Amino acid sequence: MCTRLQFEGSNEIGVVSMLTNGYALACQGNSENFYSVLESELGDHIPVVHASIAGCRFVGRVTVGNRRGLLVPNMCGDQELQHLRNALPDSVVVQRVDERLSALGNCIACNDHVALVHTDLDRETEEIVADVLGGRSS
Numbered sequence: 195m196c197t198r199l200q201f202e203g204s205n206e207i208g209v210v211s212m213l214t215n216g217y218a219l220a221c222q223g224n225s226e227n228f229y230s231v232l233e234s235e236l237g238d239h240i241p242v243v244h245a246s247i248a249g250c251r252f253v254g255r256v257t258v259g260n261r262r263g264l265l266v267p268n269m270c271g272d273q274e275l276q277h278l279r280n281a282l283p284d285s286v287v288v289q290r291v292d293e294r295l296s297a298l299g300n301c302i303a304c305n306d307h308v309a310l311v312h313t314d315l316d317r318e319t320e321e322i323v324a325d326v327l328g329g330r331s332s
Contacts, residue, residue: 212254216261221251243281258302263287263326267296
């Protein structure tokens with residue numbers, strides 16, 4: 195399946211959303227068309243969670259995850275973190291990461307089997323990626 199959509203006139207949908215085989219994240223905002231497309235295409239298969247990180251809409255840029263887990267940057271607020279934990283399936287581990295490079299979605303690429311991490315990420319972050327997301331890191 196492939197569906198065309200845009201968010202408030204922008205082509206950067208990966209900045210405001212994130213998709214895995216187990217769930218999807220979408221930023222909170224006023225783009226009803228964007229949300230209705232996500233819900234209609236994905237809602238019967240996986241939960242679509244509306245969220246913010248640090249009060250901002252760039253959830254795709256700063257988060258990384260797969261069906262096992264979701265990593266969020268340390269700037270994610272306590273209420274935002276709790277909302278994600280409550281809204282995602284119980285099988286998804288949600289963990290905040292204390293990492294200098296906070297745009298985790300830009301620095302880590304992963305699926306359910308492997309994770310590719312930027313060479314400047316802390317070793318501790320690399321270990322968290324392997325533990326929470328369950329993939330070998332390279």
